[in-house]
Amino acid sequence: MNKLKSAMLSMAAAAALFAGGAQAAETVKMGVAAEPYPPFTVPDAQGNWSGWEIDIAQAVCAAEDLDCVITPVAWDGIIPALTSGKIDMIVASLSITDAREKIIDFSDKYYTSPTVVIEAKGAGIDAVTNEALDGMLLGVQGASIHEKYARKHFPDATIKIYATQDEANQDLYAGRLDAVQADGLALDDFLKSEDGIACCELVGNVEPDPSVISADVGFGIRQDDTALKDKLNAGIAAILENGTYEKISDEYFDFDIYGGN
Structure with missing residues (x-):
């Protein structure tokens, strides 16, 4: 009986350990602009999201074991939603500009567009x-x-x-x-x-003006969230290296969307 009880306790402990491991992924609220922006972010009638930017962001998150949950936010409130903690990152074709970098931080670029x-x-x-x-x-x-x-x-x-x-x-x-x-x-x-x-x-x-506009696009993050920034940068580098970035991009574009280094 004691052996049976011990075995059951061991099984329960193993199950708890497995469950803990399954839930180990860090949850990140991924803010997207609550509007169609094809081919980058596109919602359907049921509220499901697709598009190149969604696919890339989810691939970056998967590479770093992040559970990124899509959180639609009105475009004109998306940076305040980030700074107030309602979301953890912005995935909305956000150009890396000097003005924005005074308020938020950015990951490395994940695409370039004039x-x-x-x-x-x-x-x-x-x-x-x-x-x-x-x-x-x-x-x-x-x-x-x-x-x-x-x-x-x-x-x-x-x-x-x-x-x-x-x-x-x-x-x-x-x-x-x-x-x-x-x-x-x-x-x-x-x-x-x-x-x-x-x-x-x-x-x-348009003519370049780095103080206002930039061709480089990155994930927006809070200025003090260095841990998430490091993970996103590592994830971007990983999918560029292992071919995932190119595979996803080839489904949407017939040119190099990443651009130069």
Whole structure:
């Protein structure tokens, strides 16, 4: 009887140890902007998320044994949600800028994308300059680097603010805007869509201004969260090294989204 009791206790201890090991992954609240941003982050009607950025972030988390739980947050409140502790990291195509680095920290970059301007066909914008955009109605997403850049560099354009990039794109398609400015890869996806092909065309890249805008994108983290930063950087390096990054990217893009070092 004592042997049986001892065996049962040993089994219970082993089960508890196994359960503890199974729950060992650190839970991280992964904040995404609560809007479609194809091909990076795309929700379905049931609230499930897919897209290149979701796949990359989950691969980084898996490489470092992090249980990353998707937490949708309104775009204009996503940095306050991070600093207040409602989320632990931002996965929302967040460019690494000097202004943002005064408030939050970033992981190493996980992709690179230029900022571009596209126009409605026939708008007659022949360059990405203040002179060419003088008097034009330019749509940008509010509380974004694009709003800040446009207000600084295109003061003679009429800036119209949108809650989401998709809304700006649809107004461009409908003829209610002359142009929009946004992340080049996201707008490339729109230009390849049926609506984009019908309505719009690329004007070109904006001039660099590191104080406002950057082509490098990283995961946003709190400035004091060095442990998570180290894990995310290690995870990014791991998936670049083992081919996971390339395998995921090949499903979405026919070019090198990572860019130079």
